[in-house]
Amino acid sequence: MATAEILIHNARVLTMDAAAPRAQAVAIASGKILAVGTLREVERFAGPETxxxxxxxxxxxxGFVESHIHLFSGAYGRRLMQLATVAGFDALAETIQDYATANPDEGLLIGQGTPYDVLGDKGPMTRHVLDDILPDRPLIVMAFDFHTAWANTAALKAADLLQGRDVGAGNEVVLGKDGLATGELREKNAMMPVLHLRTSGGREMLGMSGLEPATxxxxxxxxxxxxxxxEGMRYCAAQGITAVHNMDGxxxxLELLHEIEQAGEMACRVEVPFHLTAEKPLSDLDHASQMRADFHSDMLKSGRVKVFVDGVLESGTAVLxxxxxxRPGWKGEPIFDADTFAKAAVEIDRRGLQISVHAIGDGAVRIVLDGYEAAQKANGKRDSRHRIEHVEVIHPDDIPRFAxxxxxxxxxxxxxxxILDLPLEPGISAIGKARWPLAYAWRTLVDAGAPYCFSSDWPIVAIEPLIGIYAAQSRKPWADDTPDQRLxxxxxxxxxxxxxxxxAFMENRTGRICPGMMADLVLLGGDIETTAPHKIPSLGPVLTICGGQITHQI
Structure with a gap:
């Protein structure tokens, strides 16, 4: 009989196994769960070395599965100017000026986490506002969702954007009535000319473009x-996370992560996709197939293709x-139109790869669902588990299509x-009251039988799953006649x-506490079932175990 290396007892074990949902103790050996049950049942596996x-x-x-994350940019971004908690012009000016003083030689000052309503009732952010704070050095501040940024005049001139520029479908350098850039930059292609002004760092968005390093x-x-x-994986482990689905790369x-894996220093399991952008030919999917073939261990794997079909509601780049x-007369412009995406979906699916697509507006969600349906018709139905990331607005006709x-x-x-500290505006006004009932429609989709998972999209918002659990339990409807979408x-x-x-096709190896499953566990600092929702974020974690190895302990 195998001997336990670790025995956790006196715990309220929630196994997520319908056949045996609760237990008191768990034994671990050789990276797997050896036994689950009462202390008496599990104790017999203990030895003197346990x-x-x-x-x-x-x-x-x-262990928590973080199903949508940007690992590198999240970890690196913790070193940049943080604006998430800044409110008002004076606080913004002080933060930027202090950062500028501390970084006198940086060619581009970068802030992140900026709330859309950072100026309150003082009007929208523009280059002129940023000029009043810092007129003589290039500056860009990123919205918390990374889909919008604002640059000052010095940055726009240096990037040759002050007169505007065509930056491709779904991207925009916003122009004012005077024909000059307002400072607002929507989506990646509009921001990159400014970001190229960096003279140090420049690695904070590593992998986001899906391109290999130019040099x-x-x-x-x-x-x-x-x-x-x-550093990013250790931070994940401290939040009780044992597996992450990266959404860029x-x-x-993958090669960097493989080197970490070979050294035995992976603090969590990581899955990295191939990023198919609108500029890439479908023949580039050969790289995705090769990545799957080369990286397929339990700790590090590829085999998924990430696509963006639209942007975000706040800036009007989501597709409705x-x-x-x-904004009457505007529905948003898709990054992939319906026909182009359908062709891509058919080819990706033909290769046996999984697809995950950023689709926020109901128009984008429909484009993706239509593409997935086309792939099934062309290639036959299989256990593809294609995904739609975000689904922030959905049309009633498309709800049953997920199942x-x-x-x-x-x-x-x-x-x-x-929710939490996010502003209501401009999001709820962009959506409009008629669409509120089916915005962020978690309850509606789950009741319709849709497969689902939750995540943070770190660094867009805080990564802690306990904060996400609190948010899922505490969300309030925007109006009395709007349905309660909590789970x-x-x-x-x-x-x-x-x-x-x-x-991530891992449910037979992790995600439940059952004998034979990989030992991925998180111990909280209290009983989550008896804790008020607003106190859930304070529960820890106090212990994280990934593959039988302790990756975090208090």
Whole structure:
């Protein structure tokens, strides 16, 4: 009989296994769960070398699965100017000027996390506002969702954007009535000319474009990039996360992670996609197929293709079926139109790869669902588990299609306007009251049988799953006649554990606490079932175990 290396006892074990949903103790050996049950049942696996951990009546769960994350940019971004908690012109000016003073030689000053309403009732952000704060050095501040940025005049001139520029479908350098750029830059193609002004760093968005580094990184850069990834994984482990689904990447990122894996320093499991942009030919999917073939371990794998079909509601780059409520005559412009995306979906699916698509507006969601349906008709139905990321607005006709097509709704509880510290505007006005009932429609989709998982989209919002669980439990409708879209605690925990594992084809190896499953666990500092929702974020975690290895402990 095998002997336990670790025995966790005196815990409130929530196994996420319908056949045996609760237990008191868990034994671990050789990276897997050896036994689950009462202390008496599990104790017989203990030996003199067994490490015993007292759960102190805390909830013991399968390790959290972070199903939508930007690992490198999240970790690196913690070093940049942080604006998420800044409110008002004076506070913004002080933060920027202090950062500028501390970084006198930087060619471009970058801030991130900026709320859309950072100026309150003082009007929208423009280059003139930023000029009043910092007129003589290039400056860009990124919105918290990274889909909008604002640059000052110095940055726009240096990037040759002051007169505007065609930056491709779904992207925009916003122009004012005077024909000059207002400073607002919508989506990646509009921001990149400014971001290229950096004279140091420049690696904070590594992998976001899906392109390989233009020039081979130096040994020093490679070593620094590895440290950023290790720092990011350790930060994930501290939040109880044992697996992440990265939403950007390239082969270089996979190679860095493989080096970390070979050194035995992976603090969590990582899955990295191939990023198909509108500029890439479908023949580039050969790289996606090769990435899958080369990286397929339990700790590091590829095999998914990430696509953006639209942007975000706040800046008007999300694609809607009907006009924006606050912008008559505008529905948004898709990055991939319906025909182009359908052709891509058919080819990706033909290769046996999984697809995950950023689609926020109901028009974008329909484009994606139509593409997935076309792939099924062309290639035959299979267990593809294609995903739609965000699904922030959905048309009633498309609700049942998730279950019919087996499409996973990958959603983020901390994202709805008004939740936690997010502003209501401009989100709810862009959506419009007529669409509110089916905005962030978690309850509606789950009741319709849609497969689903939850995540943060870090660094867009805080990564902590406990904050996401609180958000899923505490969201309030925007109006009395708007349905309550909250899920139960059990449904929410499923979304952060086995349903996340299912979304990555890992549900038979992790996501539940059962004998033979990989030992991915998180111990909380209290009983989550008896804790008021607003106190859930304070529960820890106090212990994280990935593959039988302790990756975080307090």
């Amino acid at each position: 490490v015993r951990i007292d759960g102190e009546n805390g909830s013991l769960l399968p 081979p990184p130096t040994p020093e850069e490679r070593a620094a990039d590895i440290e950023v990834l290790k 390239n082969r270089y990122l 079926i009907d006009d924006y409520a606050n 019919e097509l087996g499409v996973i709704a990958s959603m983020q509880p901390p994202h709805p306007p008004g 139960t605690l059990d449904e929410t925990l499923q979304a952060y554990t086995w349903r996340g594992a299912y979304a």
